[in-house]
Amino acid sequence: MKINRDRLMKNVMELSVIGKNEAGGIDRSLSSEADFLSREWIKTYWRDNLKKEAETDAIANLWIRKEGREALSTIVFGSHNDAVPNGGAYDGALGVLAATEIMETLLENKIETRHPLAVVSFTGEEPNPYNISTLGSRVLSGRLRTADLKKLSNNKDGSPLSACIEKLGGDIEKADEILIRENEVAAFLELHIEQGKRLETMKCSSAAVTCITGIYRERITIIGEANHGGTTQMQDRHDALLAACELNLAFEKIVKKANDPEVVGTIGQLAVRPNEVSIIPGQIVLMLEIRTKDEAVKDTIVSALRTEATYIESRRGVTIQREVNLDQPAMYMDKTVVDAVRRGIKTVSGHEKVIELVSMAGHDAANMQRVTRAGMIFVKSLFGMSHCPEELSLAEDIEPTVQAMMEAILILDKELDV
Amino acid sequence: MKINRDRLMKNVMELSVIGKNEAGGIDRSLSSEADFLSREWIKTYWRDNLKKEAETDAIANLWIRKEGREALSTIVFGSHNDAVPNGGAYDGALGVLAATEIMETLLENKIETRHPLAVVSFTGEEPNPYNISTLGSRVLSGRLRTADLKKLSNNKDGSPLSACIEKLGGDIEKADEILIRENEVAAFLELHIEQGKRLETMKCSSAAVTCITGIYRERITIIGEANHGGTTQMQDRHDALLAACELNLAFEKIVKKANDPEVVGTIGQLAVRPNEVSIIPGQIVLMLEIRTKDEAVKDTIVSALRTEATYIESRRGVTIQREVNLDQPAMYMDKTVVDAVRRGIKTVSGHEKVIELVSMAGHDAANMQRVTRAGMIFVKSLFGMSHCPEELSLAEDIEPTVQAMMEAILILDKELDV
Numbered sequence: 001m002k003i004n005r006d007r008l009m010k011n012v013m014e015l016s017v018i019g020k021n022e023a024g025g026i027d028r029s030l031s032s033e034a035d036f037l038s039r040e041w042i043k044t045y046w047r048d049n050l051k052k053e054a055e056t057d058a059i060a061n062l063w064i065r066k067e068g069r070e071a072l073s074t075i076v077f078g079s080h081n082d083a084v085p086n087g088g089a090y091d092g093a094l095g096v097l098a099a100t101e102i103m104e105t106l107l108e109n110k111i112e113t114r115h116p117l118a119v120v121s122f123t124g125e126e127p128n129p130y131n132i133s134t135l136g137s138r139v140l141s142g143r144l145r146t147a148d149l150k151k152l153s154n155n156k157d158g159s160p161l162s163a164c165i166e167k168l169g170g171d172i173e174k175a176d177e178i179l180i181r182e183n184e185v186a187a188f189l190e191l192h193i194e195q196g197k198r199l200e201t202m203k204c205s206s207a208a209v210t211c212i213t214g215i216y217r218e219r220i221t222i223i224g225e226a227n228h229g230g231t232t233q234m235q236d237r238h239d240a241l242l243a244a245c246e247l248n249l250a251f252e253k254i255v256k257k258a259n260d261p262e263v264v265g266t267i268g269q270l271a272v273r274p275n276e277v278s279i280i281p282g283q284i285v286l287m288l289e290i291r292t293k294d295e296a297v298k299d300t301i302v303s304a305l306r307t308e309a310t311y312i313e314s315r316r317g318v319t320i321q322r323e324v325n326l327d328q329p330a331m332y333m334d335k336t337v338v339d340a341v342r343r344g345i346k347t348v349s350g351h352e353k354v355i356e357l358v359s360m361a362g363h364d365a366a367n368m369q370r371v372t373r374a375g376m377i378f379v380k381s382l383f384g385m386s387h388c389p390e391e392l393s394l395a396e397d398i399e400p401t402v403q404a405m406m407e408a409i410l411i412l413d414k415e416l417d418v
Numbered sequence: 419m420k421i422n423r424d425r426l427m428k429n430v431m432e433l434s435v436i437g438k439n440e441a442g443g444i445d446r447s448l449s450s451e452a453d454f455l456s457r458e459w460i461k462t463y464w465r466d467n468l469k470k471e472a473e474t475d476a477i478a479n480l481w482i483r484k485e486g487r488e489a490l491s492t493i494v495f496g497s498h499n500d501a502v503p504n505g506g507a508y509d510g511a512l513g514v515l516a517a518t519e520i521m522e523t524l525l526e527n528k529i530e531t532r533h534p535l536a537v538v539s540f541t542g543e544e545p546n547p548y549n550i551s552t553l554g555s556r557v558l559s560g561r562l563r564t565a566d567l568k569k570l571s572n573n574k575d576g577s578p579l580s581a582c583i584e585k586l587g588g589d590i591e592k593a594d595e596i597l598i599r600e601n602e603v604a605a606f607l608e609l610h611i612e613q614g615k616r617l618e619t620m621k622c623s624s625a626a627v628t629c630i631t632g633i634y635r636e637r638i639t640i641i642g643e644a645n646h647g648g649t650t651q652m653q654d655r656h657d658a659l660l661a662a663c664e665l666n667l668a669f670e671k672i673v674k675k676a677n678d679p680e681v682v683g684t685i686g687q688l689a690v691r692p693n694e695v696s697i698i699p700g701q702i703v704l705m706l707e708i709r710t711k712d713e714a715v716k717d718t719i720v721s722a723l724r725t726e727a728t729y730i731e732s733r734r735g736v737t738i739q740r741e742v743n744l745d746q747p748a749m750y751m752d753k754t755v756v757d758a759v760r761r762g763i764k765t766v767s768g769h770e771k772v773i774e775l776v777s778m779a780g781h782d783a784a785n786m787q788r789v790t791r792a793g794m795i796f797v798k799s800l801f802g803m804s805h806c807p808e809e810l811s812l813a814e815d816i817e818p819t820v821q822a823m824m825e826a827i828l829i830l831d832k833e834l835d836v
Binding site: 194195196197198213215217226227228229230231232233234235236239241242244245246248249252255256261264265266267268269270271272275276277278279280281287289291360361362381384385386387388 | 545612613614615616631633635644645646647648649650651652653654657659660662663664666667670673674679682683684685686687688689690693694695696697698699705707709778779780799802803804805806
C-alpha cells in the first residue's frame with residue numbers, strides 16, 4: 001500500500017496559494033484571513049475527498065476521525081495550518097497534508113485498524129499577535145486553561161483571543177474540557193520539515209526525532225556610561241555596546257567549542273540606549289539563547305559565559321546583569337513511538353542505518369508528549385531554509401517520509417495495546 | 419578690574435532652574451517652554467541689571483550692544499541658551515552668563531572700548547526637534563538661508579520652524595538679512611565648558627582652543643542571512659550582528675592605536691533586523707563616527723577599517739556596505755584671537771605655559787569662524803561629565819577663565835584695527 005505522491009504534492013501546492021504575498025512568501029498567522037481560508041480549504045478537502053466532516057474543538061483545532069476495530073485509545077497524527085509572516089509552504093502545512101494523505105490512503109484501501117485514528121490540524125503553532133505559540137497543543141495538554149486564555153489579546157488591535165477563536169469555530173469557555181485524558185490518545189505522530197541542514201549533509205530523506213531541544217534564554221542588561229562621543233577620550237569610556245560585542249563573540253566561541261550540530265547559541269535581539277550617533281552607548285539590553293538537549297552542556301556554556309562576563313565587567317568598567325528568561329528542558333519523544341518511526345523509515349529506505357535527530361525547533365509534539373506517547377518524523381529541508389519564501393522540500397524526499405510515517409502508524413496500531 | 423564671581427555663580431544657579439526636571443537635569447531644547455522662559459530670564463536680566471534692551475534678530479538670537487569710541491567693527495562674545503534633553507547647567511548657559519558678566523563689569527567700571535562690543539545668546543545650538551544644530555550661528559554665517567529654513571519642521575508635531583522662531587521673536591523671512599557682512603564683526607569669542615577630562619587631568623582651570631575637531635561619519639549596513647536560531651548550525655550562519663561586533667572591536671583598536679587624546683571613534687547607533695530572540699540577525703545598520711583635527715589620521719583610520727571590513731566579509735560571508743554620511747573638516751580658530759586668549763590666560767594664571775586644546779565637540783564658534791575671527795576659551799569640566807545632570811564646573815575654575823576672557827577681549831580691542 002503506497003501513499004499517492006502526486007495527490008499530496010498537488011495539495012501542498014494548492015494550500016500554499018492561500019496567503020501568498022508579493023514576495024512569494026506566505027502570510028498565514030493565527031487570526032489572519034489566510035488562516036481562516038486555509039482552514040476552510042482543509043475542511044472542504046476532507047469533506048469532498050475523505051468524506052469526513054471536520055470537528056472543530058474548543059481551541060479551534062480541526063479533527064477528522066476513523067473508527068477502530070477494538071476498544072482502544074486513538075492514534076493521532078497531524079501538524080499545524082498556520083505560518084510565520086512571510087513564511088514557506090511546508091512548515092506545518094506539509095504535516096497536516098501528509099496526515100491527510102495517510103488517512104486518505106487507508107480509507108481508499110479500506111484498511112481496518114485496531115485503534116481509532118485521527119488527523120489533527122493544530123491552531124496557532126507559530127509566533128502570532130497573541131504572543132502564544134503552539135496554542136492548540138498547549139490547551140490539549142493542559143498547559144493553558146480557560147482562565148489563561150481569557151487574558152490573551154491581539155498586540156496589534158487589542159481584540160481578545162476569544163473573538164479570534166470564536167471566528168475560527170471554537171469557544172475558549174470550553175477549553176478546559178478538551179484536555180487530553182489518560183488513555184484517550186494512544187500515540188501522537190507529527191511529520192515536519194527539518195528546517196536545518198543535517199539531513200541534506202547526510203544525503204537522507206527522513207529522520208526519526210528522538211528529542212525536542214531544550215531552550216534556555218537570558219535577558220542581559222549591560223550598564224556602561226553614556227557620554228559625549230567627541231569629548232570623552234578612548235581610555236575613559238565605559239561603552240556598553242563594545243562590552244556587548246565582546247560578550248557576543250565570546251559566546252559564539254564557547255558554543256562552537258561544544259562542536260555539536262545540536263548545540264547552538266544566538267543573540268538575536270539587541271537594543272542600544274540612547275542610540276545616538278555621537279553618544280557613547282550607556283546601556284544595552286539583549287536576549288541570548290542556548291539550545292541543546294543536554295542540561296550539562298547548557299550548564300557548561302552558562303558557566304563559561306559567567307567567567308567571560310566577569311572579565312568584561314572588570315576590564316571595561318561596566319555592569320552585566322543576567323536574568324534567566326526561559327529554561328525549558330529538552331522533551332524526549334516516547335521510546336515506543338521513536339522505535340516505530342525508526343522501523344518505518346528502515347522498511348521504506350531498505351537501509352539498516354536510520355538517522356536520529358534532535359529537533360532544534362519547538363513543535364506541538366513537545367506538548368503532546370506531556371499527555372500521550374509522542375514522536376516526530378523529519379523530512380529533508382533544502383539548504384536548511386525555513387520560515388522564509390525559499391523554504392523547500394522535494395517530492396522525492398517527502399514521498400518516502402510520508403510512506404515511513406504510515407508504516408510507523410501501522411506498527412503502533414499493531415503493537416500498542418492501549 | 420575683576421569680574422564678580424558671586425554674581426556670576428548666582429546667575430548660573432538662577433538660570434539652571436528653568437527647565438529643571440525631576441532627575442535634576444535640564445530640559446531646554448529649542449522651542450520648549452523652558453527655551454522661551456530662559457530667554458525671558460536673560461532679557462529681563464539684561465534690562466534690569468545692564469540697562470540694555472535685548473535685540474532679537476531674524477533667527478531669534480538675542481543681542482545687547484555697547485558703543486565703541488572708534489569707527490571699528492564689533493567684537494562679539496557669547497554662547498547659547500538651549501540645552502540637550504536632560505542636560506546640565508553649564509553647557510551654553512555658562513558662556514552666555516560669562517559674556518553677560520564681562521559686559522556688566524565693563525559697564526559698571528565705565529570702560530570705554532575702541533570697538534563696539536556685543537553679547538550674543540545663540541538660538542538652538544544643540545540637537546533639537548528640527549534636526550538642525552548651531553541654528554543661530556549657521557544663519558549668521560550664511561550656511562542656512564531663508565529658503566532652507568522654510569523646509570524645516572518639528573519631527574514631533576510637524577509644525578514649521580517658522581512658527582517656533584516667530585514665537586521666540588524672530589522672522590525667518592528676514593533671515594538672509596542677518597548674514598554677517600565683511601568687517602561687520604572684528605572678532606568672536608566663546609567661553610564653554612570643556613566637556614572632557616583633559617583640563618582636569620592637567621590640573622588647569624582654562625585652555626585656549628586652537629581648533630574645532632573634524633567630524634567624519636559613515637552609515638554602515640551589514641547584510642548577513644536571517645535564519646532560524648535553533649535549526650541553523652553554528653558553521654552555517656552569516657550572523658550580521660557578530661560581524662558588527664567584530665567591526666566595532668576592530669574600530670576601537672584602530673582608533674586607540676592613534677594614541678592621541680584628540681582622536682576618538684564611536685559606534686553610538688545600531689539597529690538589528692529582524693531583532694527576534696530566535697532569529698539570527700540578518701541585517702545591521704550602524705553609524706560610525708571619527709573625530710580628529712587631522713585629515714591624515716582620519717584617512718589612516720578609514721583605510722585600516724576597510725581592511726578589517728574586507729576580512730570580516732570574507733570570513734563571515736556577509737556584505738558590508740559603507741556610505742560616508744558626513745565629512746566635516748576641522749575648523750581652525752583665528753590665530754590672532756587664539757593668541758589673545760592665550761595671553762589672557764597667562765595674565766590671570768601667572769604661568770608661562772598655557773594649555774591649548776582641540777575642541778572635540780562642535781560649537782557656534784566654528785560657524786562664526788567662517789565670517790569673522792573666532793576663538794574659544796574652555797573651562798574645566800569636573801569628571802569630564804557633560805550633556806547630563808552631573809555636568810559641573812566649579813566657581814574656582816570659572817572665575818579665572820571668565821577673567822582671562824575679559825583680558826582677551828581687551829587685548830583684541832587694543833590691538834585689532836578693523
